[in-house]
Amino acid sequence: MDDCKMVTIKSVYNARYKHRNKLPQQEPEIDLSMKDATNTDVDSFVTKFSAYDIHIQQQIIERLKAQVIGNSTKSDKREEKGKHFPEKVVQPLVTKESVKIDKGKGLVVKKHHTSPYMQWFPIGIRKYVEKIIDVKGDGNCGYRAIAVGLGHGESEWINIRKILFMELEHYFSLYEGTCGDKELAEELRYKLNFYRSPTPNDRWMIMPKMGHLIASVFQTVVVFLSNHQCLTFLPLRYPPLPPESRRLIALGHVNGDHFVTIHLQPNSPIPPIARNWYIHHYSFADGWETQYSNQIEEFKNIVGNEVATTDIIELE
Numbered sequence: 618m619d620d621c622k623m624v625t626i627k628s629v630y631n632a633r634y635k636h637r638n639k640l641p642q643q644e645p646e647i648d649l650s651m652k653d654a655t656n657t658d659v660d661s662f663v664t665k666f667s668a669y670d671i672h673i674q675q676q677i678i679e680r681l682k683a684q685v686i687g688n689s690t691k692s693d694k695r696e697e698k699g700k701h702f703p704e705k706v707v708q709p710l711v712t713k714e715s716v717k718i719d720k721g722k723g724l725v726v727k728k729h730h731t732s733p734y735m736q737w738f739p740i741g742i743r744k745y746v747e748k749i750i751d752v753k754g755d756g757n758c759g760y761r762a763i764a765v766g767l768g769h770g771e772s773e774w775i776n777i778r779k780i781l782f783m784e785l786e787h788y789f790s791l792y793e794g795t796c797g798d799k800e801l802a803e804e805l806r807y808k809l810n811f812y813r814s815p816t817p818n819d820r821w822m823i824m825p826k827m828g829h830l831i832a833s834v835f836q837t838v839v840v841f842l843s844n845h846q847c848l849t850f851l852p853l854r855y856p857p858l859p860p861e862s863r864r865l866i867a868l869g870h871v872n873g874d875h876f877v878t879i880h881l882q883p884n885s886p887i888p889p890i891a892r893n894w895y896i897h898h899y900s901f902a903d904g905w906e907t908q909y910s911n912q913i914e915e916f917k918n919i920v921g922n923e924v925a926t927t928d929i930i931e932l933e
Contacts, residue, residue: 666783666786674786674787677783732749734749734751734869734871734872734877735749736844737843737844737869737870737871737872738843738844738869738879739842739844739919740920740923741886741916741919741920741921741923742842742847742885742886742916742919742920745881745882745885745886746880746881746882747880747881747882748879748880749869749877749878749879749880750762750765750878750879750880751877752765752771752876752877753771754875755814755815755816756814756815756816756817756818756820757774757775757778757814757815757816757822758822758875758876758877759821759822759824759827759868759876760774760775760777760778760781760822761774761777761876762868762869762877762878763777763831763835763866764776764777765878766866766867766868766878767837767866775812778809778811778812779812780834781809781827781830781831781834782806782809782810784830784833784834785802785805785806785809785830788833788854789802789806791853791854791897792805792829792830794893794896794897795826795829795853795893795897796826801826805826805827805830807819807820808820808821808822808823818874821874822876824841824846824868824870825841825846825848825850825891825928828848828850828891829850829853829891829893829894829897831850831866832850832851832852832853833852833853833854833855835864835866836852836855836858836864837852837863837864837865837866838850838851838863838864838865838866838887838905838909839865839867839868840865840866840867840868840879840881840887840888841867841868841869841870841888842867842868842869842870842879842888843869843870843871844924845870845924845925846870846924846925846926846927847888847916847920847924847925847926848888848889848890848891848926848927848928849887849888849889849890849891849909849913850890850891850894851890851891851894851898851902851905851906852898852905853894853898853902854898854899854901854902855901855902855905856901856902857902857903857904857905857907857908860908863908865881865887866878867879867880867881884912885912886912886913886915886916886918886919886920887909887912887913887916888913888916888920888926889913889916889917889926890906890909890913891928892927892928893928894906
């Protein structure tokens with residue numbers, strides 16, 4: 618599995634850990650390069666990580682972050698040569714009827730795009746979709762879509778899985794709360810702790826439970842869209858960033874079993890914030906939500922009751 622051979626995700630993982638006293642004097646000897654990694658190597662890495670205490674886990678995460686940032690440019694060049702699965706842009710099919718020109722006001726109304734996947738999103742939000750990027754459907758499509766949304770190649774899915782798994786391990790009690798109970802959080806751990814392609818369906822990414830991890834570990838706003846459920850996820854344990862420094866990624870669930878990356882127009886309407894964010898976010902994360910009140914109200918106006926906007930449905 619060639620995808621296992623590189624650690625190339627350029628992530629932003631500036632975690633603030635609750636336990637900082639008495640840090641170990643020596644970092645563990647653990648190979649993070651994964652240059653010629655096999656499935657056994659990846660499994661060994663995860664097993665070792667889970668066995669370390671939280672202080673050593675923190676050091677491993679920081680080393681992984683430094684490693685992947687250093688390798689990101691080289692990986693992108695390799696992807697361009699076709700050695701990994703290329704991203705497939707689903708080009709919108711533009712119709713003449715979707716273009717309106719108001720000569721009196723000198724305005725050109727933005728074209729309304731349609732695509733093979735557009736039907737899987739609420740009608741009211743479709744005109745705000747700039748493009749949809751498809752990814753390989755090998756059971757890791759959710760993690761591939763996250764990688765693309767963060768601005769990297771989809772072959773970095775294995776590192777997305779690893780970092781999300783480490784986030785869950787490090788803050789397990791927090792995600793017990795967002796999942797509802799320990800058993801459901803354990804299910805999330807089971808789904809994440811798999812690093813092969815293809816992936817059986819019991820290991821697929823699941824939403825909305827995974828949305829809280831994605832937003833928190835990558836310190837980003839996550840918009841989730843489908844024809845059944847739409848939600849926005851915010852970081853649970855970071856102070857709010859200034860508006861100009863914030864990043865938003867949008868993920869779509871299509872065909873009933875596949876995830877894609879969506880590029881929305883700036884300041885597009887977005888779904889309501891997941892209820893569990895209000896219940897479980899750390900107090901210093903207050904303020905993330907205030908910037909989006911107008912966009913959320915607009916979403917409610919144009920979508921109405923067409924889809925669920927609560928955490929009660931699970932899609933994978």
